[in-house]
Amino acid sequence: MxxxxxxxxxxxxxxxxxxxxxAAKEVLIPWIKSWLKGVIPEKRAALLYGPxxxxxxxxxxxxxxxxxxxxxxxxxxxxxxxEDLDRIARVAALQKSIVGKGRLILLDExxxxxxxxxxxxxxxxxxIIKTTKNPIVMTANDPWDPKLRPLxxxxxxxxxxxxxxxDVKKVLKNICLxxxxxxxxxxxxxxxxxxxxxxxxxINDLEAVVEGYGKLSLEAIKNLLTQxxxxxxxxxxxxxxxxxxxxxxxxxxxxxxxxxxD
Numbered sequence: 003m004x005x006x007x008x009x010x011x012x013x014x015x016x017x018x019x020x021x022x023x024x025a026a027k028e029v030l031i032p033w034i035k036s037w038l039k040g041v042i043p044e045k046r047a048a049l050l051y052g053p054x055x056x057x058x059x060x061x062x063x064x065x066x067x068x069x070x071x072x073x074x075x076x077x078x079x080x081x082x083x084x085e086d087l088d089r090i091a092r093v094a095a096l097q098k099s100i101v102g103k104g105r106l107i108l109l110d111e112x113x114x115x116x117x118x119x120x121x122x123x124x125x126x127x128x129x130i131i132k133t134t135k136n137p138i139v140m141t142a143n144d145p146w147d148p149k150l151r152p153l154x155x156x157x158x159x160x161x162x163x164x165x166x167x168x169d170v171k172k173v174l175k176n177i178c179l180x181x182x183x184x185x186x187x188x189x190x191x192x193x194x195x196x197x198x199x200x201x202x203x204x205i206n207d208l209e210a211v212v213e214g215y216g217k218l219s220l221e222a223i224k225n226l227l228t229q230x231x232x233x234x235x236x237x238x239x240x241x242x243x244x245x246x247x248x249x250x251x252x253x254x255x256x257x258x259x260x261x262x263x264d
Contacts (some may be wrong), residue, residue, distance in 0.1 A: 008209045009202055012077055012177055012196030014064040020057050021201065022169045026050070027061070034065055037137045045158040047131045047138040049112070050077050051145040052162030053238070058141040062108050063161075071106040084122040087130065095134035105136040113150060115143040117234060124153065131156055146236070164199035164238075167191075173201060174208050178218060185218035 014020045017027060028052070036043045050058040066073040074094040076086075094107050115123050131138060145154060171194035178185040193211075197204030208218065215222040239256065246252035 007206075008177060008181075009205045011035060012070075012173070012205065013171055014057070014060050016068045017061070017064050020061050020064055022165055023057055023061065023162055026160050029158070030061070030065070033158055034106075034137060038069060042135075043158070045156065046134050047156065047229055049140045049142060049145055049153065050159055050160045053164045053199060054143055055197070055200065055202035055204070056162045056165055058162050059108070059110055062139050062141075064104065066106050066155040070103055071104050073104045073108060074248060075108045075110065077110040084126045084145050087123060087126045091127070091138075092130050095130050095136055095138060098135075103106045107134070107136055107138045109138065110141040111142065111232065112140045112153070113144050113147050115149070124149065128152060128156065144236075149210065165201055166199070167194045167197075170194040170197050170199065170201050170204045177205065177208060181212070183212050183216075186220060187222045189218045189223055192223055193218070196223075 017031070020027070030048060033043055033045070050061070052058055063073065065071070067238065074090070076090060077219055091107060091109065098105065112127070127140075135225060140153075140157070142150070145159065162201060171190050175185065175190055176192060177183075178190075193204060196207065207223075211218055211222050211226050214226050243252045243256055
């Protein structure tokens with residue numbers, strides 16, 4: 003029997019399982035409930051944005067599960083072409099579910115659309131939003147990309163925050179308890195720190211160490227895992243630069259982006 007990866011096994015099944023995104027839920031849930039009552043909101047689509055591993059996609063899957071909605075999911079590689087959007091997303095947007103459920107459409111990682119290679123994709127998404135009879139939710143790490151400006155103007159923007167080290171550590175510890183894995187407190191602390199708010203990468207790292215050593219210890223982590231290079235969004239880079247106490251910290255933050263120095 004094929005083993006289920008922990009990042010899937012411990013994905014939130016209901017909204018209460020989503021870690022520390024209460025502000026986002028307060029915006030998103032009433033919007034979804036409006037659709038469920040048959041009242042189409044002014045913004046027919048929502049754009050969830052925030053750093054990787056903070057729970058954007060997991061929240062949508064939890065909503066679909068909790069409200070018993072059919073989830074029609076397309077990732078970035080699925081909707082690069084106008085034909086695919088017309089064939090899948092447009093049809094899903096205009097029709098009711100064949101199983102009698104409500105329907106929720108998820109377009110993951112819309113900031114991955116290229117303004118040149120994927121000509122017509124963004125325009126088609128905007129056109130689908132105008133006429134959709136079902137809620138459309140999109141996700142993005144960086145919603146401030148200039149090419150997404152037309153999209154930002156017609157969607158409900160929902161911000162997801164980077165998770166705290168405490169939240170990541172709590173989830174990792176619960177997984178260890180459920181899996182009956184021996185774990186040292188300092189190892190959990192190190193793994194949570196290393197995840198930098200990305201719960202998905204923290205869970206993957208935890209599973210990799212346990213698979214390799216059968217337990218979670220600081221020595222095992224340092225033996226198995228190499229330092230991950232992380233690229234930050236523009237506003238986060240600026241924040242980290244200004245909050246740095248030492249020159250080397252500011253320099254390190256400035257190097258974790260593709261932005262030009264000026």
